Amino acid sequence: MIDSINTVQELEDKLTTPSNELIADLRKIDGDILILGLGGKMGPTLALLAQRAVDESGLNRRVIGVSRFSNNKLRGQLESAGIQTITGDLLDTKWLSSLPEIENVIYMAGNKFGTTGNEHYTWAMNTFVPGMVASKYKNSKIVVFSTGNVYPLSSVTDGGATETFQPGPIGEYAQSCLGRERMFEYFSNKYRTPVVFFRLNYALEMRYGVLLEIGQSVINKKSVDLKMGHVNVIWQGDANEFAIRSLLHCTSPPNAINVTGPETLSIKWIAQEFGKIFDVSPNFDSAPEATALLSNTGKANELFGPPTVSINKMIEWTAHWIRNGGETLDKPTHFQEREGSF
Numbered sequence: 494m495i496d497s498i499n500t501v502q503e504l505e506d507k508l509t510t511p512s513n514e515l516i517a518d519l520r521k522i523d524g525d526i527l528i529l530g531l532g533g534k535m536g537p538t539l540a541l542l543a544q545r546a547v548d549e550s551g552l553n554r555r556v557i558g559v560s561r562f563s564n565n566k567l568r569g570q571l572e573s574a575g576i577q578t579i580t581g582d583l584l585d586t587k588w589l590s591s592l593p594e595i596e597n598v599i600y601m602a603g604n605k606f607g608t609t610g611n612e613h614y615t616w617a618m619n620t621f622v623p624g625m626v627a628s629k630y631k632n633s634k635i636v637v638f639s640t641g642n643v644y645p646l647s648s649v650t651d652g653g654a655t656e657t658f659q660p661g662p663i664g665e666y667a668q669s670c671l672g673r674e675r676m677f678e679y680f681s682n683k684y685r686t687p688v689v690f691f692r693l694n695y696a697l698e699m700r701y702g703v704l705l706e707i708g709q710s711v712i713n714k715k716s717v718d719l720k721m722g723h724v725n726v727i728w729q730g731d732a733n734e735f736a737i738r739s740l741l742h743c744t745s746p747p748n749a750i751n752v753t754g755p756e757t758l759s760i761k762w763i764a765q766e767f768g769k770i771f772d773v774s775p776n777f778d779s780a781p782e783a784t785a786l787l788s789n790t791g792k793a794n795e796l797f798g799p800p801t802v803s804i805n806k807m808i809e810w811t812a813h814w815i816r817n818g819g820e821t822l823d824k825p826t827h828f829q830e831r832e833g834s835f
Contacts, residue, residue, distance in 0.1 A: 511546035524596025532560035619669035627680035653787035664833015687743030722781020728802035
């Protein structure tokens, strides 16, 4: 495993290098792969990862990415890698109905930040569009990107919410995410569509994520908020691999899978680890609450094995990236939010 990541090219190469396990599972998946809404933080590297896995497996499969593609550079990068791209707006019902029928769908579209004050748009993106997509692709396997926010906050000593926990979404964003699941669940039951709810908590890489935000606060001697005192995180490359491999685990009724790192991590401990590397004593604000947004990943670990990148390695890479002034996306996670206002 590499000891540091120095450039965006090295980072993206690391994020998009398929494992032997992914290639083996891809050989068991029949048909092409359609990624809907790949324009966010994870979508481009997920598409590139899938295409590299197809190339290395020697399979004759298409990877197709759908997005509004406001970034022409991104579209060109994807196409140069062999990914077919389609530009359009999923809210356009006529355009959506014209999309090709594909055997395997990874659904990544949605809205989170900016929900407060624009709730109607979040509900449209997170429930109306899923209903249309679920109807359009009723004959496909669908992996639906969801979130651990569908769960209530749980005790930091209980190991996190399992897939059998009753939903308890806090705030309109989280409620709309449960609505997204319910739309896919309805059509899965109606048409026997095989579905996975991919309930992800805090994927990260060097340019964004919980660790970057904490590390930046520590090195800049800003206070670290401890109200949400514990968190789960996972390397984005591992999360993307698990999403593609989840196509083998789609069922009707839908199969929920929690995806994140296995550890319940103390925010204070993370800050102190950065403090050791930067030779800085972290400053803290408030005291940790007894509950946090946490998920239990026992099921995912059985299906996919543990994540390949450890928390210690992620902290080490992130600290190196911060010290060297690495590029960032300026997309905060708001992991501290306890009232569900995004």
